[in-house]
Amino acid sequence: MKFEKLAGKKVLVTGGAGFIGSNLCEALLHLHVKVTCLDNFSTGHYRNLNSIKNKDGFTLITGDIRNLETCHQACKDQDYVLHEAALGSVPRSINDPIATNEVNTSGFLNMLVAARDAGVKRLVYAASSSTYGDSKTLPKVEHSIGNPLSPYAVTKLVNELYADVFQRAYGLDTIGLRYFNVFGRKQDPNGPYAAVIPKFVIQLMNHKSPVINGDGTYSRDFTYIDNVIQMNLLALTTDRRDAINQVFNTAVGERTTLLELTQMLKRHLTMYDASIGDVEIKHGPNREGDIPHSLASIEKAREKLGYQPQFSIEAGISEAVKWYSKNYTGLN
Template structure:
């Protein structure tokens, strides 16, 4: 039995009360679904600025009667009183709420500081004052910047290249501080390129995979920014869920840390395009003749990215469930049904 399988059984035997911020989003809705399916009680907080009610509707359909253990608070993490209400009678916080577009953060850094910086600080204060047992929060691989050393290990010095990345580093600093100063256990998760069902190809978290699948399925050429030699480490959303639950419940000296969450391998964007096009050909034969529309590289984008997952494997027992091909196979039908 894997550590994740053992954890799933443990949660069913000893259910907890959870807060998921950003619960109507791509990752947040998957966390809500998994927790409810394991018999947990879930409070959700979302302002629906980027999340979708349809994601929660999909969760409700998937979990059936377990939906009775779900409560929604519609509000914004920049509002301190909303955060206090959300953290009342909560055991564990999974913090996913964020503004998540690198290009938009370059254009509007104040928005990103308010949501990702002040908003997270509000959650930490509310969790501290509400006697929450642990806070697990989403950081990002963007904190590494364009450091040429690969794979990215957690010990590398951060070099953020965008306001978005800077706010995620801010979150990590405050996460550690609240553990050391106030005794609030925290765990940060540096997500690499996450993909999977419910990922909006037009949304703020619009990763390359759903965007390219959507365009190819519509008979259009996807846009490639730069020369295509950029490398990315892709991670299926099921593995992000696994990492969150392991980080939330695993005992031992695991808190006060940040961990990479990734597949531990990388592809160039040109290689990724071939994987996607090949996977689509059986369903959409016309994509065989489509290529990429090239555009100049974007400000703030990182050239190469590949994670070491050794630390999270050792500390939490994390083991990726999907590679890019299997994760794409598990997600493709959803992408095609939801263009």
């Protein structure tokens, strides 16, 4: 897939030192885009920028989206914005709803205002599958959501409402991408709010038993990072007006239980260390705010953006395990 029309354009990536943001920065630079990364490094890492920090066309701004002046500075002269900055994690939001709201809601509003004032052509933002809340319908379709089950989900729903208002009131083109359990290279396996795949990979690499929340029958639409990059590039470059001011599921359209995921991880990791196959899997209580099942319909993205996911869960796991084996101790 080619996105030559982006060459020479200026794109601001907020949260650009984070897992998704740094991968987007790298992909854009490969397309000869002039990239500005804005990050306060509260959850992002300088190491994520090591491969690109000295490249022509890359600029780093250390700052916080909770500061409107910083947002104005970052948006100046930009053609597009990819807004990835956020405090993720449902459990984190339950433990600290105020901080989650300040970053995810107030910070997002600051970015909308700054993008509007700078005359940015389009703002593509990270929405979330958590917006579906207690909706039991499968697969999840964009026009039908339930009640939010966590402060994090509330903030992501409010983002969509604000984006819609800014398009209608001010003419700022926006597209929201509802991410479904993104994983892949550069995703941090450490910390109390680490995502399940990197956390389990490192535990298994170190022969420690992963703990599944619940009986393992909860399921997710795990989505490899390269599929997410494709969706962001498609959202930046689409000429279809019926795709503007819309939200799109960003997923694969495959459902995997946590038990299936864990067995898949063990299977791929045993290629590097056969003894990992003997590591015991343990179970704990379900997490508060977790939805039982998540599966996306990607038909809207296929139709309006031309999205074709390149990586299944199995192919993505293979790539992710390969990356962790090279970048973290525990495997040869």
